[in-house]
Amino acid sequence: MPDDRVGIGIVGSRFEADVLAAAIAMGRHGRAVAVASPTPGNAERLAGRYGIERSYLDYRQLLDDPAVELVAIAAPNHLHCEIAVAAAGAGRHVAVEKPMAMTLAECDEMIEACDRAGVHCLYAEQLVFTPKYRRAKEMADQGAFGEVFLVKQTEMHSGPHADWFWDVEKSGGGVFMDMGCHGMAFCHWFLGRPDPIAITAHMGTHVHGEKTRGEDHSLALIEFAGGAIGQVENSWARFGGMDDRIEVYGSEGMTYGNLQMGNALPTYSEHGYGYAGEKAPGTGGWSYPVYEELWNYGFPQEMDHFARCVRGLEEPRVTGRDGRLVQELLFAGYQAAGTGARVPLPFDPGPTARPIDLWFSPLQ
Numbered sequence: 109m110p111d112d113r114v115g116i117g118i119v120g121s122r123f124e125a126d127v128l129a130a131a132i133a134m135g136r137h138g139r140a141v142a143v144a145s146p147t148p149g150n151a152e153r154l155a156g157r158y159g160i161e162r163s164y165l166d167y168r169q170l171l172d173d174p175a176v177e178l179v180a181i182a183a184p185n186h187l188h189c190e191i192a193v194a195a196a197g198a199g200r201h202v203a204v205e206k207p208m209a210m211t212l213a214e215c216d217e218m219i220e221a222c223d224r225a226g227v228h229c230l231y232a233e234q235l236v237f238t239p240k241y242r243r244a245k246e247m248a249d250q251g252a253f254g255e256v257f258l259v260k261q262t263e264m265h266s267g268p269h270a271d272w273f274w275d276v277e278k279s280g281g282g283v284f285m286d287m288g289c290h291g292m293a294f295c296h297w298f299l300g301r302p303d304p305i306a307i308t309a310h311m312g313t314h315v316h317g318e319k320t321r322g323e324d325h326s327l328a329l330i331e332f333a334g335g336a337i338g339q340v341e342n343s344w345a346r347f348g349g350m351d352d353r354i355e356v357y358g359s360e361g362m363t364y365g366n367l368q369m370g371n372a373l374p375t376y377s378e379h380g381y382g383y384a385g386e387k388a389p390g391t392g393g394w395s396y397p398v399y400e401e402l403w404n405y406g407f408p409q410e411m412d413h414f415a416r417c418v419r420g421l422e423e424p425r426v427t428g429r430d431g432r433l434v435q436e437l438l439f440a441g442y443q444a445a446g447t448g449a450r451v452p453l454p455f456d457p458g459p460t461a462r463p464i465d466l467w468f469s470p471l472q
């Protein structure tokens with residue numbers, strides 16, 4: 109039987125590229141056929157680990173690979189736009205990691221390039237695919253909680269694994285840019301995509317001021333049309349491994365979800381063992397080993413869905429237009445934290461180069 113799986117080229121070869129390669133291998137509709145990354149040996153090693161046929165040092169070579177139908181962009185944020193526009197120009201579908209880009213103009217350029225080429229501009233927000241969170245939304249949509257008036261999404265850990273995250277020139281901001289984008293996309297999707305009407309936010313740099321001018325803790329409240337509130341809290345200043353959770357409150361009920369400790373085996377070990385979970389500090393003493401980590405996050409489901417979209421079997425559940433809205437909320441959130449004001453939406457940041465430029469740390 110012919111292999112009808114969608115050929116996926118991964119740009120980037122480290123943390124998220126590894127997640128995507130593993131996730132694609134768990135699905136049925138996509139196949140990683142190539143990987144590109146500029147550091148000699150890295151793409152080759154990733155390819156070796158997952159049986160990917162070709163590796164390249166320059167992503168442009170990957171775009172010329174005839175087997176690549178969908179380009180999954182897992183490179184630093186400041187490169188997303190350049191790579192996405194080049195991929196669309198080469199007639200390839202695009203799946204871009206969060207946050208979508210650095211500016212609204214870049215988001216528009218990416219969407220327009222994909223529209224012009226007649227390819228999908230997919231936004232890789234896996235929380236829309238997270239099984240536990242999807243179950244909570246299914247219950248909310250069935251009326252389990254009455255009128256939902258508050259959705260909280262929290263994602264915290266002790267700080268990123270790669271240097272570029274700390275450099276706002278490459279990342280565009282601190283933890284709000286890095287993980288607030290998840291929470292805002294989640295709340296918007298969970299509530300049925302109502303228009304956001306205003307945002308208030310508070311940010312601070314409490315632990316990592318030596319390393320970055322970005323914020324390492326952030327709290328934002330988004331008011332949506334219809335009256336519901338999204339609360340998004342993020343931290344790079346929270347020790348003890350990754351914490352990703354939601355709370356949903358309605359007029360007739362509520363639910364809580366927790367992707368790490370709530371899905372883990374509470375464990376005590378004198379000697380430790382291999383791996384507990386993302387950014388867990390160790391495995392000796394008390395720890396909370398997760399299982400089926402990628403599946404519980406929704407990465408395989410996300411990549412399989414994207415492959416099915418490329419084959420025309422499904423309509424995209426999350427696109428560049430969602431990524432663009434999140435980008436606007438990022439700018440508005442930094443503006444709110446910088447000024448202490450409630451910022452109405454839509455918000456035009458003007459020619460601001462990076463979301464974080466609208467905020468500065470009072471601690472620096």
Ligand SMILES: NC(=O)c1ccc[n+]([C@@H]2O[C@H](COP(=O)([O-])OP(=O)(O)OC[C@H]3O[C@@H](n4cnc5c(N)ncnc54)[C@H](O)[C@@H]3O)[C@@H](O)[C@H]2O)c1
Pocket residue numbers: 119120121122123124125144145146147150167181182183184185187205206207232234270271272286
């Ligand atoms: N969805 C999620 O939960 C999630 C998790 C982690 C990271 N991400 C996103 O994925 C992206 C990558 O983050 P990461 O954690 O993998 O970072 P990383 O530093 O671990 O990996 C970045 C990769 O990009 C490569 N790269 C750098 N310059 C390049 C270029 N010019 N062309 C091609 N590749 C280049 C690097 O060599 C490296 O392989 C970021 O946008 C990040 O926000 C998403």
